[in-house]
Amino acid sequence: xxxxxxxxxxxxxxxxxxxxxxxxxxxxxxxxxxxxxxxxxxxxxxxxxxxxxxxxxxxxxxxxxxxxxxxxxxxxxxxxxxxxxxxxxxxxxxxxxxxxxxxxxxxxxxxxxxxxxxxxxxxxxxxxxxxxxxxxxxxxxxxxxxxxxxxxxxxxxxxxxxxxxxxxxxxxxxxxxxxxxxxxxxxxxxxxxxxxxxxxxxxxxxxxxxxxxxxxxx
Numbered sequence: 001x002x003x004x005x006x007x008x009x010x011x012x013x014x015x016x017x018x019x020x021x022x023x024x025x026x027x028x029x030x031x032x033x034x035x036x037x038x039x040x041x042x043x044x045x046x047x048x049x050x051x052x053x054x055x056x057x058x059x060x061x062x063x064x065x066x067x068x069x070x071x072x073x074x075x076x077x078x079x080x081x082x083x084x085x086x087x088x089x090x091x092x093x094x095x096x097x098x099x100x101x102x103x104x105x106x107x108x109x110x111x112x113x114x115x116x117x118x119x120x121x122x123x124x125x126x127x128x129x130x131x132x133x134x135x136x137x138x139x140x141x142x143x144x145x146x147x148x149x150x151x152x153x154x155x156x157x158x159x160x161x162x163x164x165x166x167x168x169x170x171x172x173x174x175x176x177x178x179x180x181x182x183x184x185x186x187x188x189x190x191x192x193x194x195x196x197x198x199x200x201x202x203x204x205x206x207x208x209x210x211x212x213x214x215x216x217x218x
Contacts, residue, residue, distance in 0.1 A: 007046035008078045018044060019082035025140075046087065051075055058095035079207050085172055088139070088180060090207040120186035138183045143175060150178045156198040167208045177201045 002018070004010060021027040021040035028037045050056040052075050055065040067075070084090070121137065128136045133145035141149065152160065164174060178193075180201035185193045 001043045001045065004044065004046040007048050007083075008075070012081060015081060015083040018042075019086045022086045023082070044083075044087065046083075048079065050092070057092070076207075084207055085170075085176075088176060089204050091204060092206045116187055119189065120183065123186045123189075123191075138179050138186070141179055141182075146175055146178050146182075150182045150193050152178075152181070152193050152198055153195055156181075156193065156195040159195060159198050159202065163202045163208075167205075169208060173205065173208060177205060180204055 004015075004018075007015070021042065022044060025039060025041055026037055027040040028035060050058075051065055051067045051072050053066050055063045056067065056072070057065075124135075124137050127133045127149055133141060133149050135141045135145050138149075160174075160177065163169060163177070167173075169177075177198070178201075181193050181197040184197045184200055185191075188197075190197070
C-alpha cells in the first residue's frame, strides 16, 4: 500500500511513474545495463486539500476559504494526469464537527464488510469460470469484458451519457465508471447493473466533476 499525503506537492514525473504499474500491472526497474520486470498491483491512496488555503467546504464562523476562483481553478488543474485518471475512487470527505465525533454511531464491523467483499469477489470469479469474462476480478476487466459483464438499463445509459457530456470524460474514465458500477452491483449481490449503481459510480469520480467545474470557472 502507498499513501501519498498532499499528493499535489509531488512532482508530476513521480506521479506518472506510479501510474504506470497501476495501469499495466507490472513495474520495470533499470539498474545499470540490466532491466528487470516484476508484477505489481499496489493499493494507492492519495490525499489533498480541497483548495490552496484548505478551508473550501469547511467554512465556519472562525474559518473561511479565501481562495479566488482563478487560484482555485489552478489548484484543481494540478489534480489531473495519468495517476488521477487511474485512481478508481475519488471521494470528497466533508469536515467533521465535534458534535458528530461525539454522537456518530459505530459503523459496520470489519467481519461484516469482509463477508460482503468475499461474496462480491466470488461473483467475479464465477463470471470468469463461466467464460463470460477473461478477468478474475473487476479491476482487470478489459473493454471486451466490460461489454459482456456490464449491461446498464435505459435510464442508467442516460445517466452515463449525461456524465460524459457534462464532465468531458474520456474513454478511460468511461470504462472506470462501468467497472465501479459493476463492483457496486456485486457488493449488493446483484447480477444486473442498475441505474442506482451507475449513479453512485459517477458520484465516486469527484475529481472528474470538480475539474469540469474548474474549467467552466476559467
